[in-house]
Amino acid sequence: MSRPAFPTPPDLASAARLQRELVKGVKLSGDWRHVRRLAALDASIKRGGELVAAAVLWDLDSGMALEAGIARIPAEGVFPYVPGYLSFREAPVYLAALEQLSSPPDALLVDGHGIAHPRGLGIATHLGLHTGLASIGVAKSRLFGEAHSPLSLEAGAAVPLCAADAPLGEPCTKGMQIGWAVRTRSRVKPVYVSPGHRTGIVQALETVLMLPRNTKLPEPLRQAHLWAGRARREGLEGRLVFG
DNA sequence: GCGACAG
DNA sequence: ATCTTGTCGC
Numbered sequence: 164m165s166r167p168a169f170p171t172p173p174d175l176a177s178a179a180r181l182q183r184e185l186v187k188g189v190k191l192s193g194d195w196r197h198v199r200r201l202a203a204l205d206a207s208i209k210r211g212g213e214l215v216a217a218a219v220l221w222d223l224d225s226g227m228a229l230e231a232g233i234a235r236i237p238a239e240g241v242f243p244y245v246p247g248y249l250s251f252r253e254a255p256v257y258l259a260a261l262e263q264l265s266s267p268p269d270a271l272l273v274d275g276h277g278i279a280h281p282r283g284l285g286i287a288t289h290l291g292l293h294t295g296l297a298s299i300g301v302a303k304s305r306l307f308g309e310a311h312s313p314l315s316l317e318a319g320a321a322v323p324l325c326a327a328d329a330p331l332g333e334p335c336t337k338g339m340q341i342g343w344a345v346r347t348r349s350r351v352k353p354v355y356v357s358p359g360h361r362t363g364i365v366q367a368l369e370t371v372l373m374l375p376r377n378t379k380l381p382e383p384l385r386q387a388h389l390w391a392g393r394a395r396r397e398g399l400e401g402r403l404v405f406g
Numbered sequence: 407g408c409g410a411c412a413g
Numbered sequence: 414a415t416c417t418t419g420t421c422g423c
Contacts, residue, residue, distance in 0.1 A: 206413070208414050244414075246411040253413070275412050285412070306412045355412085 182284040193361030202268035203383035207391035212238035217390035218260035221383040231403040232263030233394045250289035271298040277359035279342040291360025298359030310344040320346040347376045
């Protein structure tokens with residue numbers, strides 16, 4: 164039994180075409196009431212050429228990681244990194260990491276943008292569409308859109324991230340909002356949160372703010388980052404079960 | 407033509 | 414993302 168392959172476009176033009184087609188299927192609403200476990204995804208790259216990904220299965224009730232799935236893919240021939248096309252490079256190894264988990268998560272938390280993307284199809288959105296799961300994107304830096312209003316320095320503060328074509332200086336109206344700039348920690352540079360798939364704008368923010376935040380990144384993503392790096396350095400693979 | 411540009 | 418030591422601050 165094999166899951167559907169993740170299509171790799173031959174060039175940027177066809178990749179953009181595919182994104183504009185796929186975006187039609189994005190749902191910006193969904194029911195998160197029964198989401199109990201989410202998978203946090205992050206990747207690391209080995210110089211000589213290997214993509215390593217970690218999927219940390221996070222239990223919302225206990226606030227702890229249950230297990231981690233690790234996968235690696237040769238960088239040879241993999242889609243290059245081009246801003247706006249990240250999913251074609253990293254989604255395949257993320258999907259492989261997810262398969263290492265003993266059971267599928269209820270939703271995805273991805274290191275990267277959701278709909279806060281030039282064509283509305285950031286990696287979190289693309290992965291949500293491909294898997295059918297609800298998803299949220301959390302990026303460490305901005306790719307698309309502008310945060311008009313000033314973001315206060317307190318932890319938990321958030322301001323809307325608006326489509327770049329919104330009237331500058333004016334607060335963007337709903338419909339032009341594509342996410343949030345979120346201060347996860349006092350005085351620390353914000354992260355950018357946007358819905359991926361089957362998730363509302365407000366739901367995305369609420370979900371991220373309910374997660375433990377001990378560093379700039381929400382805890383599940385921080386752990387995914389640590390495992391991806393450790394896996395790369397130590398050659399880990401497969402599944403790690405905690406507790 | 408000149409910047410901007412997830413990881 | 415990766416290359417890298419010390420250093421400033423809570």
